[in-house]
Amino acid sequence: MSDQIDNVLHENRSFPPSAEFQQNAHISSREQYQRMYRESVEHPEVFWDRVARDLPWIEPYEQVLDWSDAPRARWFTGGKLNASAVCLDQHVANGKGDKVAIRWEGEPGDRRDLTYRELLTEVSRFANVLKARGVRKGDRVAIYLPMIPELAMAVLACARIGAIHSVVFGGFSARALRDRIEDGQCTAVITADGGWRRGKVLPLKREVDEALEHCPDVHTSLVIARTENDVAWQNPRDVWYHEAVREVADTCEPEPMDSEDLLFLLYTSGSTGKPKGIMHSTAGYMVGTYLTTRFVFDLQPDDVYWCTADVGWITGHSYIVYGPLANGVTQVMYEGAPNAPAEDRFWDICERHGVTVFYTAPTAIRAFMKWGDEHPQKHDLSKLRLLGTVGEPINPEAWMWYRRMIGGERCPIVDTWWQTETGGIMLTPLPGVTATKPGSACMPFFGVDAAILDSAGKELGADQGGLLAIRKPWPSMLRGIWGDEQRFRDTYWSKWPDRMMYFPGDGARRDPDGYFWILGRVDDVINVSGHRLSTMEVESALVSHPKVVEAAVVGRPDDLTGEAIVAFVIPAGGVTENQSVTNELMEHVATEIGKLARPAEIRLTDALPKTRSGKIMRRLLRDIAAGRERDQDLTTIENPAILDQLRGNA
Numbered sequence: 061m062s063d064q065i066d067n068v069l070h071e072n073r074s075f076p077p078s079a080e081f082q083q084n085a086h087i088s089s090r091e092q093y094q095r096m097y098r099e100s101v102e103h104p105e106v107f108w109d110r111v112a113r114d115l116p117w118i119e120p121y122e123q124v125l126d127w128s129d130a131p132r133a134r135w136f137t138g139g140k141l142n143a144s145a146v147c148l149d150q151h152v153a154n155g156k157g158d159k160v161a162i163r164w165e166g167e168p169g170d171r172r173d174l175t176y177r178e179l180l181t182e183v184s185r186f187a188n189v190l191k192a193r194g195v196r197k198g199d200r201v202a203i204y205l206p207m208i209p210e211l212a213m214a215v216l217a218c219a220r221i222g223a224i225h226s227v228v229f230g231g232f233s234a235r236a237l238r239d240r241i242e243d244g245q246c247t248a249v250i251t252a253d254g255g256w257r258r259g260k261v262l263p264l265k266r267e268v269d270e271a272l273e274h275c276p277d278v279h280t281s282l283v284i285a286r287t288e289n290d291v292a293w294q295n296p297r298d299v300w301y302h303e304a305v306r307e308v309a310d311t312c313e314p315e316p317m318d319s320e321d322l323l324f325l326l327y328t329s330g331s332t333g334k335p336k337g338i339m340h341s342t343a344g345y346m347v348g349t350y351l352t353t354r355f356v357f358d359l360q361p362d363d364v365y366w367c368t369a370d371v372g373w374i375t376g377h378s379y380i381v382y383g384p385l386a387n388g389v390t391q392v393m394y395e396g397a398p399n400a401p402a403e404d405r406f407w408d409i410c411e412r413h414g415v416t417v418f419y420t421a422p423t424a425i426r427a428f429m430k431w432g433d434e435h436p437q438k439h440d441l442s443k444l445r446l447l448g449t450v451g452e453p454i455n456p457e458a459w460m461w462y463r464r465m466i467g468g469e470r471c472p473i474v475d476t477w478w479q480t481e482t483g484g485i486m487l488t489p490l491p492g493v494t495a496t497k498p499g500s501a502c503m504p505f506f507g508v509d510a511a512i513l514d515s516a517g518k519e520l521g522a523d524q525g526g527l528l529a530i531r532k533p534w535p536s537m538l539r540g541i542w543g544d545e546q547r548f549r550d551t552y553w554s555k556w557p558d559r560m561m562y563f564p565g566d567g568a569r570r571d572p573d574g575y576f577w578i579l580g581r582v583d584d585v586i587n588v589s590g591h592r593l594s595t596m597e598v599e600s601a602l603v604s605h606p607k608v609v610e611a612a613v614v615g616r617p618d619d620l621t622g623e624a625i626v627a628f629v630i631p632a633g634g635v636t637e638n639q640s641v642t643n644e645l646m647e648h649v650a651t652e653i654g655k656l657a658r659p660a661e662i663r664l665t666d667a668l669p670k671t672r673s674g675k676i677m678r679r680l681l682r683d684i685a686a687g688r689e690r691d692q693d694l695t696t697i698e699n700p701a702i703l704d705q706l707r708g709n710a
């Protein structure tokens with residue numbers, strides 16, 4: 061972490077918004093931001109009440125916030141609304157039914173545009189199919205789909221009938237899918253025969269079939285025909301969507317949901333144990349994603365917005381499905397890889413669709429840099445007016461390239477810090493106000509009381525690295541971990557035991573201007589390409605292989621993916637010259653969790669460095685993996701002789 065601190069300390073470039081951008085922005089002056097911010101943290105009930113009035117309530121709420129049972133927050137208590145009606149019905153009712161909601165493009169180049177009216181009809185039919193299959197309010201439905209319009213429809217159809225969706229990213233393996241279905245006790249799955257990825261079919265249904273061998277409680281597997289590859293079939297469980305949808309009506313009343321009824325579960329990795337089913341509820345989440353999308357992306361009526369994330373992650377939930385649709389924006393949705401058929405695919409899409417607001421990840425930006433300037437230069441990107449990033453700290457070099465090459469030095473960049481747990485953006489520039497600094501997530505969003513504390517809870521001064529804390533509840537905050545209340549309290553609310561403050565697990569500092577700089581995770585979570593993986597999960601996958609005795613996994617800095625996974629493995633029978641074992645183990649992790657968890661490097665060793673009490677010295681392993689030599693306190697190490705072998709000098 062100290063390397064990163066050095067890195068960012070020297071960054072003093074600053075880029076204020078242009079007068080033109082500022083003029084038309086929703087929030088356009090520092091004074092306006094400060095006035096609104098002050099109200100939002102001093103009188104959150106007043107602030108959020110005003111925001112929430114924008115939503116189409118079925119029944120009004122009685123109280124804005126009830127924090128008496130902290131850390132279980134209740135926002136907008138007593139109110140009723142439906143998230144799909146916020147996203148669809150209200151726009152159709154307000155005369156925007158013919159506006160395009162989604163401009164979808166498949167990887168092979170096929171296209172589909174859906175207006176708000178058409179999307180409402182499709183979602184209603186989808187909801188009716190779910191109902192016909194016996195899915196009821198409160199049931200959990202797993203969604204395992206490629207980035208096709210049906211993914212957004214499936215999510216909204218669940219919301220419409222009050223079923224709790226649990227989207228599982230299509231890159232996860234059958235095993236990971238099964239774990240999530242089991243943990244959430246899902247009773248139905250929505251999938252596709254396959255999806256397109258770099259010209260190849262990802263056989264999604266095959267993974268589902270394998271997962272469902274162990275999930276007898278799943279009564280329905282609803283299958284969308286996308287790639288028309290051969291699939292196995294099990295009656296009566298498996299149902300083709302296009303057949304089922306012929307039998308149902310075009311309209312479906314949205315279920316009136318209590319503000320605190322769960323909207324979805326989304327699994328994410330923690331430093332210990334199995335993935336956590338993060339719970340989000342209806343009203344607070346909708347209010348939070350509605351407002352952050354509107355202000356952070358400064359949405360204007362004619363914008364063409366594009367978030368390149370997958371709906372399988374929180375970014376896609378909040379900033380493809382719920383936030384943008386709640387705001388009635390026109391958005392692009394794309395199925396495939398950024399380099400299919402060529403490295404200019406994203407810029408080709410931006411040009412052809414006239415994208416104005418573009419939101420992507422630092423790891424993607426670094427890949428674009430590597431692929432070369434000629435790819436964006438081939439395209440007219442002059443319609444772009446705002447850029448965003450999310451998922452990991454962005455290195456200033458990538459930030460500057462993004463600004464110059466994609467943003468034409470005119471577009472503000474919003475570097476947004478948030479998490480699966482926060483539901484929506486927490487730290488961010490406001491594009492019409494903030495003079496941005498490359499690498500900084502800048503300022504707290506409205507209602508976010510962020511601070512840098514030490515482990516005793518003392519607030520630290522300017523430029524002192526410490527722990528990021530959120531000191532007050534916010535509407536889109538997580539409501540718990542599915543089935544594990546204790547873990548919810550322990551993980552997020554116990555860092556500072558005598559005060560009810562949220563601990564996100566990130567280190568950060570604040571510069572003398574009050575800007576936040578995220579320094580990365582302080583726990584055993586690795587951030588690979590903006591995706592969280594726990595060292596523990598990868599270790600369990602490794603030791604489940606018969607040829608592994610013990611394993612320790614750490615992250616090392618990587619130019620492209622931010623961090624890469626390095627595994628130190630004690631093989632059964634000791635270390636021999638055996639390359640094929642490492643390949644086999646890499647494959648094994650990919651099968652157990654998914655390709656995103658495949659270690660970049662596996663080092664075989666006869667022992668791991670341990671303390672006398674038997675704890676693996678991960679800090680040491682991190683240094684070795686990164687090739688860093690530094691003076692470490694080695695007095696506690698039980699077996700110092702192992703260090704040479706680990707460094708590869710044995």
Ligand code: WT7
Nearest residue numbers: 375450451452453475476477478479480578592
């Ligand atoms: C973790 C959350 C939020 C959607 C994508 C990831 C890191 C996220 C930033 C940023 C520095 C960031 C943090 C955070 N992170 N955005 N702009 N600058 N770090 O969601 O999988 O829940 O991961 O990603 O470490 O805790 P997630």
